Amino acid sequence: MSATTPTARRATPRRRRLDSSLIVGIALVAVIAIGAVLVASVGRNFFSAGNIRDILTGMSVLGFVAIGQTLVILCASLDLSVPYVVSLSSLIAADLMAGNPANIPMAVVAVIVVAAVIGLANGLIVTKLKVNGFIATLGTGLIIKGYLDTNYKGTSGQVPWEFQLIGATGIGPIPVSTLLMLLVALAGAFFLARTRTGNHMFAVGGNEQVARLSGIRTARPLIVAHMLCSITAALAGLLLASRLGVGSPVVGTQGGYDLLSIAAVVLGGTLLMGGRGSIWGTIGGVAIFAVVDNVMSVMQVNPFLKDVVRGVVIVAAVAVYTSRSVDRRRPRFANASAPPTGPDGAGGDVDGNDAREEARA
Amino acid sequence: MSAATPASSSPGAVAAAGEPVLVAEGLEKSFFGVTVLRGVGLTLRAGEVHGLVGENGAGKSTFMKILAGVYERDAGSVRLGGEEVAFSHPVQAARAGLATVFQEFNLLPERTVAQNVFLGREPKRRGLVDRKAMLAETRALLAELGIDSIDADAPVRTLTVAEQQIVEIVKALSVDARVIQMDEPTAALADHEVELLYAIVRRLQARGVAIIYVSHRLKEIFDLCDTITVLKDGALVSSGPASELDTDELVRRMVGRPISAYFPDPEPGTVRGEPRLELRAAGNAYVDGVDLELRAGEIVGVAGLQGSGRTELVEAVFGIAPFTRGELRLDGRPVQISSARQAVRRGVALITEDRKAQGLALNQSIADNALLVIRSVFSRRTRETRRELPGVLSSLELSSRGLDQEVQFLSGGNQQKVVLAKWLATKPRVVLLDEPTRGIDVGAKVAVYTLMRRLAKEGVAILMISSELPEVIGMSDRIIVMHDGRASAELPARSDEATILGAATGTLRVGGEELR
Numbered sequence: 020m021s022a023t024t025p026t027a028r029r030a031t032p033r034r035r036r037l038d039s040s041l042i043v044g045i046a047l048v049a050v051i052a053i054g055a056v057l058v059a060s061v062g063r064n065f066f067s068a069g070n071i072r073d074i075l076t077g078m079s080v081l082g083f084v085a086i087g088q089t090l091v092i093l094c095a096s097l098d099l100s101v102p103y104v105v106s107l108s109s110l111i112a113a114d115l116m117a118g119n120p121a122n123i124p125m126a127v128v129a130v131i132v133v134a135a136v137i138g139l140a141n142g143l144i145v146t147k148l149k150v151n152g153f154i155a156t157l158g159t160g161l162i163i164k165g166y167l168d169t170n171y172k173g174t175s176g177q178v179p180w181e182f183q184l185i186g187a188t189g190i191g192p193i194p195v196s197t198l199l200m201l202l203v204a205l206a207g208a209f210f211l212a213r214t215r216t217g218n219h220m221f222a223v224g225g226n227e228q229v230a231r232l233s234g235i236r237t238a239r240p241l242i243v244a245h246m247l248c249s250i251t252a253a254l255a256g257l258l259l260a261s262r263l264g265v266g267s268p269v270v271g272t273q274g275g276y277d278l279l280s281i282a283a284v285v286l287g288g289t290l291l292m293g294g295r296g297s298i299w300g301t302i303g304g305v306a307i308f309a310v311v312d313n314v315m316s317v318m319q320v321n322p323f324l325k326d327v328v329r330g331v332v333i334v335a336a337v338a339v340y341t342s343r344s345v346d347r348r349r350p351r352f353a354n355a356s357a358p359p360t361g362p363d364g365a366g367g368d369v370d371g372n373d374a375r376e377e378a379r380a
Numbered sequence: 381m382s383a384a385t386p387a388s389s390s391p392g393a394v395a396a397a398g399e400p401v402l403v404a405e406g407l408e409k410s411f412f413g414v415t416v417l418r419g420v421g422l423t424l425r426a427g428e429v430h431g432l433v434g435e436n437g438a439g440k441s442t443f444m445k446i447l448a449g450v451y452e453r454d455a456g457s458v459r460l461g462g463e464e465v466a467f468s469h470p471v472q473a474a475r476a477g478l479a480t481v482f483q484e485f486n487l488l489p490e491r492t493v494a495q496n497v498f499l500g501r502e503p504k505r506r507g508l509v510d511r512k513a514m515l516a517e518t519r520a521l522l523a524e525l526g527i528d529s530i531d532a533d534a535p536v537r538t539l540t541v542a543e544q545q546i547v548e549i550v551k552a553l554s555v556d557a558r559v560i561q562m563d564e565p566t567a568a569l570a571d572h573e574v575e576l577l578y579a580i581v582r583r584l585q586a587r588g589v590a591i592i593y594v595s596h597r598l599k600e601i602f603d604l605c606d607t608i609t610v611l612k613d614g615a616l617v618s619s620g621p622a623s624e625l626d627t628d629e630l631v632r633r634m635v636g637r638p639i640s641a642y643f644p645d646p647e648p649g650t651v652r653g654e655p656r657l658e659l660r661a662a663g664n665a666y667v668d669g670v671d672l673e674l675r676a677g678e679i680v681g682v683a684g685l686q687g688s689g690r691t692e693l694v695e696a697v698f699g700i701a702p703f704t705r706g707e708l709r710l711d712g713r714p715v716q717i718s719s720a721r722q723a724v725r726r727g728v729a730l731i732t733e734d735r736k737a738q739g740l741a742l743n744q745s746i747a748d749n750a751l752l753v754i755r756s757v758f759s760r761r762t763r764e765t766r767r768e769l770p771g772v773l774s775s776l777e778l779s780s781r782g783l784d785q786e787v788q789f790l791s792g793g794n795q796q797k798v799v800l801a802k803w804l805a806t807k808p809r810v811v812l813l814d815e816p817t818r819g820i821d822v823g824a825k826v827a828v829y830t831l832m833r834r835l836a837k838e839g840v841a842i843l844m845i846s847s848e849l850p851e852v853i854g855m856s857d858r859i860i861v862m863h864d865g866r867a868s869a870e871l872p873a874r875s876d877e878a879t880i881l882g883a884a885t886g887t888l889r890v891g892g893e894e895l896r
Contacts, residue, residue, distance in 0.1 A: 213509050214507075217509075218509055221488065225490055226488055233471065234471035352664070352668040
């Protein structure tokens with residue numbers, strides 16, 4: 020008991036980990052800085068009002084979808100049905116509005132109700148039938164796709180001018196659609212932090228066993244997450260309808276919102292296995308995508324190269340996150356106290372820990 | 381730490397005169413026809429620390445889990461504060477004032493201390509989670525326990541194991557538990573952290589909380605407990621004041637059973653040969669200063685408590701978390717093993733503790749599992765091994781429907797035989813066994829023991845980790861005892877259980893070496 024007092028032990032530094040959303044913020048600033056330099060190199064101004072507006076506009080649709088996806092992924096599930104919900108919502112909205120501004124409220128309510136029902140179905144399939152979220156939402160997505168392909172041969176409906184304003188106007192350089200998206204993000208972050216259901220999403224996604232042993236009804240957070248995810252996808256559909264002026268059966272799939280939203284969530288520091296993450300990280304991830312896309316458009320990069328760059332960004336981001344993962348077992352003996360007789364250097368300890376992590380995985 | 385012993389019993393003795401808060405009588409429980417608890421009961425008083433001791437399999441955990449509502453009892457009664465209770469869920473028990481700190485923590489590493497403490501019953505204000513109240517209450521409880529090192533707003537993953545343990549205790553306190561059960565609370569703690577736990581237990585005691593304290597470490601039992609209940613083979617041996625017992629008497633009551641007769645004798649013609657595996661001052665982040673010599677034909681047992689570094693020792697030899705200091709020799713030559721693959725190539729086999737997670741691909745066939753290592757490391761020998769496989773499996777008395785049966789449908793014992801066959805196929809020269817008979821029936825155990833004897837005769841060197849002391853004593857030519865990451869003692873064959881337990885719990889100092 021003599022040599023090692025509690026204070027001496029505490030002196031060994033804990034491996035500090037930066038808060039995920041902070042890292043995303045730093046990455047975003049770095050991407051903006053690099054982008055600004057690149058854009059300047061072709062003689063354009065990255066920070067011009069027009070360009071800022073372009074970037075923010077590019078964020079709004081994916082932002083809506085990714086907010087909902089964040090909730091679902093936090094619960095350790097996935098939602099692959101979002102692009103079809105986006106398309107379906109744009110069609111329902113345009114058809115019901117039929118060019119008449121008086122129909123707007125009714126159409127919006129109808130779209131949200133339909134989305135909520137789809138989300139409820141997803142949630143019930145995942146929690147009650149115990150079908151993996153990936154498969155469950157792939158299935159519901161295909162069902163919606165079948166419905167769309169059967170009933171719509173092309174664009175349909177007519178969105179009145181008043182509703183189109185949402186997608187077209189802005190306050191200064193900030194588009195209204197992006198403001199609405201950020202409001203929804205704020206609501207989502209508040210929901211996660213301040214409601215029990217929101218809190219329990221972290222528990223269910225982090226360790227379902229612990230959640231259950233703590234007396235949490237584990238189905239509820241999952242179902243709510245799936246419903247909210249479908250609803251935010253529906254909001255994205257409404258926004259697209261407003262921009263296009265019509266509903267389209269392919270607008271969601273063309274946008275690739277299923278995989279892009281998942282990528283944005285992961286880019287934002289949320290664990291794909293659930294239990295850790297934040298809405299603001301996701302918004303950061305969406306912003307990074309928007310900036311990268313914008314820079315490439317301004318520089319007139321070959322469109323295939325764009326996808327290559329996106330791919331590199333996603334893989335690099337996740338590689339950075341996993342390299343920061345913690346050791347689950349704490350070392351009992353510091354290597355500093357090693358007698359110098361060891362066959363290899365003190366650096367070997369780090370490798371040892373990594374190997375252990377692999378073995379445990 | 382030793383100075384604490386005489387002082388500790390006096391304040392407790394006063395409090396022990398409190399009202400009975402929990403009376404358990406005649407608890408019985410059996411699983412699949414095997415009785416694991418027969419007529420066990422105890423009386424717990426306010427402010428009392430009640431030690432519950434016994435060997436592995438004595439029924440301590442089952443007893444605790446019945447009280448906590450994890451298991452339902454078959455017979456008997458439990459009264460909490462005078463009222464008959466039968467909980468069906470740990471949360472229900474906790475809300476009634478009986479909280480349990482399990483060995484496996486129920487914590488979410490990514491959430492803060494306060495969020496974990498109030499998980500599932502977050503305080504609400506105007507329909508929203510009241511974070512301020514959560515933080516304030518958690519801080520108050522931490523302060524009450526005299527803990528100032530834990531930030532209530534820090535994620536649990538940033539805490540040490542000891543601090544996480546404290547969070548579990550705070551969780552118990554936050555439901556205003558009158559009874560707290562602690563299952564091996566020091567198993568994962570370093571010595572100086574144990575002191576902190578002692579302080580907390582005494583504070584709880586002073587508050588009038590009654591504590592059921594389960595530990596293998598007899599020193600802790602005597603340091604902390606006012607009353608000691610001894611279980612053996614699922615039955616009550618004794619329950620009475622700690623002052624009436626000493627270590628020797630306690631161990632006698634816990635053990636008091638002849639070593640079972642089913643350990644086969646060494647096969648005739650087994651000879652102790654050349655050193656196969658030697659360690660000199662070997663260490664890494666988890667074990668330190670290990671000296672060991674393992675010779676051909678020898679079976680060396682490794683005893684020690686959970687968390688003492690036994691598994692870490694064999695994992696280091698096997699290259700999973702390689703040694704970073706000292707020397708490792710195989711067949712007299714210094715070698716470096718930095719991956720499991722290298723270990724296999726050099727003739728080392730490791731039968732892991734958790735066969736389902738680490739030993740088998742459960743949804744693959746017996747043949748695929750048995751050929752796994754051969755295919756990946758010695759692929760040229762695959763055909764030959766496949767031909768020999770039926771013979772090897774029948775010599776292990778594997779009962780199955782055929783080589784293409786999925787291993788998940790086999791019993792634990794037969795699964796273990798598949799694991800053994802997998803490693804035998806590599807023709808190992810050093811075999812490391814980590815809890816080779818955990819969770820398997822007696823027949824399979826005997827098959828494992830017989831195999832070990834046969835391998836020894838063939839000149840294989842065997843290192844066997846086991847928590848079952850009779851097994852260690854019955855099979856080993858020598859016994860290494862691990863304590864706190866070090867090999868604290870080397871004992872001869874047929875050492876008695878009290879000596880081994882003493883070395884494993886740190887109550888017996890071998891060679892006068894002071895523990896950290």
